[in-house]
Amino acid sequence: MTGASNRLAEWFHEWHQPLRRFLLRRRAGSAADIEDIAQEVFLRLLRYDRSDLIDHPQAYLYKIAANVSAEWATRCSRSLPHSAEWLAELVDTFDPETETGRRAAEAELQQAVAALPPRQCEIVRLHFGEGMTYEDIAKHLGLTRRMVKRDLAQAYAALRAALDRDLSEIELPRLSPEKAL
């Protein structure tokens, strides 16, 4: 990971870990649950003063998400018949079932990255694999910094689409291979 002050990602990581385990255990579409959490975060965002948010967007997001995630965890443990077990698993570092799910998710991500258009794939690799900054990548590939950033954002969207069953069906109209020839 580049840059030490990666607070937003840290924030997400912190509250998402337990949540994700829970989601993996349920094997339900995790998208739906993230939508619920997003809804909750959204409503709280509206309650805060706009100028406060603008001054410290990350700090506020961190706080809101931490609260929501704590409440979410409590709610989940109440609604589950084996709440105690589930909470124990949060502490447990290894759980075969979760491990399998995690591996499958990793393999899926790996595949999706490899399937990106070559330049996007290369940029993602240089950024995350080699820890290069946008400037370094731009210099390395003879692109502008803006192009690197745009490619990276497009790669994110493409990965989102590839990893989400609801989204992966989206196909922008294209010529079929036969017609393209």
Added chain:
Amino acid sequence: MSRYSQRKRRLQAAEEAANWLFTLQSEEASSAERAKFIDWLREAPLHVAELLHACRLQHDLAACIKWHEIRPHGQQDNPVVHLLPVVNRRRSRTTAVSSFLGRHAVLVTVSVAAIAVLSAAVAIRLGQTVISTQSGERREVTLADGSIVDLAPNSDVRVRLRAKRRLVSLERGEALFHVSKNPRRPFIVTAENTSVRAVGTAFDVARRAGGVAVTVVEGRVSVTTQKSLVAGLLVDGLKAGQAETPIRLSLGANQQVVVSASTGDATPVRQVQGEAEVAWATDQLNFNNEPVGEVASRFNLYNHIQIRILDPALAARRVSGSFRTTDPESFVAFIKSVAGVTIVHQDQDVLVLGAPPQGASAPKGAPATATLNR
């Protein structure tokens, strides 16, 4: 709003979210930009959700990817998407060339992909795709269905993706298949008298001197073998109307079977280390107590630098080890250290190994072992 435009909007939001994430993280965000970000975020729960997804993705990308295993396949919508230009994997001798390749790797990849699309165009007309490799060349190809074929050197496969089934014929050599799951469209690989049927799994098929070897790395496949054509005719002649029942067996992960090309008989199912058996596909060669001569010929398959061994005693000596296919030098260094051999001759492409020098005693006894340092 139609489902289509909903999805489109979501993907749009995903890209915007990624952009905001980058902007905030680079700490270049001005007050005006932060205001825009907050307004954007408060526009719709969708935006919050996509920001969460972008964070999650960022975390996963930083934590989970094995980058050395990533080879870009290019776009998935072409019948044959990307051929990995692994032609001649030996290291470039001139640094100028290698730095040029480094700087223009993307360009090279793109043009190779373009060539792949063109060659695929020809193949589509014929309703099939032929993928070939030569000596010293390895190739990874993503098929239109998302399955990946890793082709060993000196190999040919013929691919026909039909509506009801995916047919691959291994005409020569060895290939590793990572089959994308589709129960309604079985993936069938045939080699000589053997056919392997899978729905979503990873397995290797190799045509070897002893017959067709099928190795399962992941999942389960069903293997069907036919008696050879000649044997089949004889049987038909003897028992008219009675068709010879083919041998059918089921193989799970880490199991291997070898089917004789001449008789169609299968060896008993053997437990193997599936990953180790297909290590060639990740540029790794594993040897377990195998003669040096055999090891050298495996290296020769993958490299332009050819190793020749003059001393028959040395060629027969057994070694174990794990090496990079692209690094025959490390194997030579290993042999030199354990057997005290001399390099008799060395030029650009040939390394000739001879007997140990007079007086130097080569250590004898237990087979030598090397482990790959990564």
